[in-house]
Amino acid sequence: MRSGPAWILEGMDRRAELTEFLTSRRGRVRPEDLGIKVYGGRRRVPGLRREELAQAAGVSADYYVRLEQGRADNVSQEILDAVADVLELTEDERKHLALLAKPARRRAKRRTTQRMRPGLQRLLDSMTDVPAFVLGRRMDVLGWNRLAAALIADFDSMDVKDRNIPRMVFLDPASRDFYLDWDAVAEETVGYLRMYAGRYPDDPELAELIGELSIRSPEFRVHWARHDVKDKTFGTKTQHHSLVGDITVGYETLQPPGEPDQLLVTYTVEPGSPSEQNLRLLASWTAADREMSQFPAEAPELP
Numbered sequence: 001m002r003s004g005p006a007w008i009l010e011g012m013d014r015r016a017e018l019t020e021f022l023t024s025r026r027g028r029v030r031p032e033d034l035g036i037k038v039y040g041g042r043r044r045v046p047g048l049r050r051e052e053l054a055q056a057a058g059v060s061a062d063y064y065v066r067l068e069q070g071r072a073d074n075v076s077q078e079i080l081d082a083v084a085d086v087l088e089l090t091e092d093e094r095k096h097l098a099l100l101a102k103p104a105r106r107r108a109k110r111r112t113t114q115r116m117r118p119g120l121q122r123l124l125d126s127m128t129d130v131p132a133f134v135l136g137r138r139m140d141v142l143g144w145n146r147l148a149a150a151l152i153a154d155f156d157s158m159d160v161k162d163r164n165i166p167r168m169v170f171l172d173p174a175s176r177d178f179y180l181d182w183d184a185v186a187e188e189t190v191g192y193l194r195m196y197a198g199r200y201p202d203d204p205e206l207a208e209l210i211g212e213l214s215i216r217s218p219e220f221r222v223h224w225a226r227h228d229v230k231d232k233t234f235g236t237k238t239q240h241h242s243l244v245g246d247i248t249v250g251y252e253t254l255q256p257p258g259e260p261d262q263l264l265v266t267y268t269v270e271p272g273s274p275s276e277q278n279l280r281l282l283a284s285w286t287a288a289d290r291e292m293s294q295f296p297a298e299a300p301e302l303p
Contacts, residue, residue: 014201015070016101022068024088024227026053034086057082067101075101090291092195096229116142120256120264124148126245128239129283131249131267134256135232138196138206139165139189142262146198150286151241151267151279152178166193166209170217190223198229232263243285244278288290 013090027047029039034048034056036189043049048056054064059079066072080101084094114136124132124145133144139154141163144300149155155163160275162168169175169182169189195219197206213220238248256262 014100017197018070018097018199021100021227022087025089025093026050029053029087050114052200053083053086053270055087059083070100072101075177090230092191092229095231096195096198114140114142114210114261117256117259118264120259120262123264126169127266128287129280133190134263135165135263135265137200137203137261139193141165141243146286147211147279147283148267150282151239151247153201164209165189166213166220170220178239178241185237186219186223187228188230188232188235190220190226191228194224194227195229195231232265236291241278243284244282244298248273248275249279 010039015033025043026049029048031048031052034052036048036052049060049069050217054061058078059067059082063072064083067075067083069138077098079096080094084097087093087297089097101273116134116136120134120141124143128147131145131148133148133152136142144152144155151169166189168226169179175185176182191238193206193210197203197210200206205222232253234250234252235248236248238246247269249269250267252268254264254266256264268277
């Protein structure tokens, strides 16, 4: 007898994911906010009931039940928008709902090995004053520059499998000291991972990653069960470097042309801030180390 959710072992079940996602979003909405009177007695479930949501969205209760269970075929965008409006979904949640509501037509298959084209690595290397790296599927780190390695992690010394942001955040104890607001970073990481799961529910490597994190990290299980989704676009975070101190960075993400599964991530700091001073200090040490590495290990003997 196998243990654990079946989708962790065999790939994500889109219908189950849709049911759990909509159920979790219904639980956030108070009936009173929609003008629904709640009489005495305790309701069995928090938030809206299915029939209440259906009425507010202008669809029959039977149709909404089929929609929530993933049994409604050819769901119109108009109906999805109506449901999303009632649930007050964010833009990312709306995209996630649309992906889940579409019937799966692809068979699970192991995707090709991720590769970053040489031009992107040259671009990273040219950005000497800005930490930058490229993320691939499942937030695997595919490439980086020296300053990113100096700030975040020594990627060169890591196994390829461990060059993965979710694994670093949830399985490396040092991440609790590195990210000053670890909870926010953990929430953001899971949100993007679930967003990816909606796009590629048939990714076996993703199922393996989620299974490993679910087994090894109680915090991950808690975050994953919330069904929150958030695309990785831009934001700020503060990181603590053991040598130079705290550095608050603003991050921006760009999608390289022709690479739909890759993101170029850059870190910038506020001009004139202590973070800029600390990052400059780290950059100078990184440059000095690079220059020293170009010298031979032993000085040649003079004739």
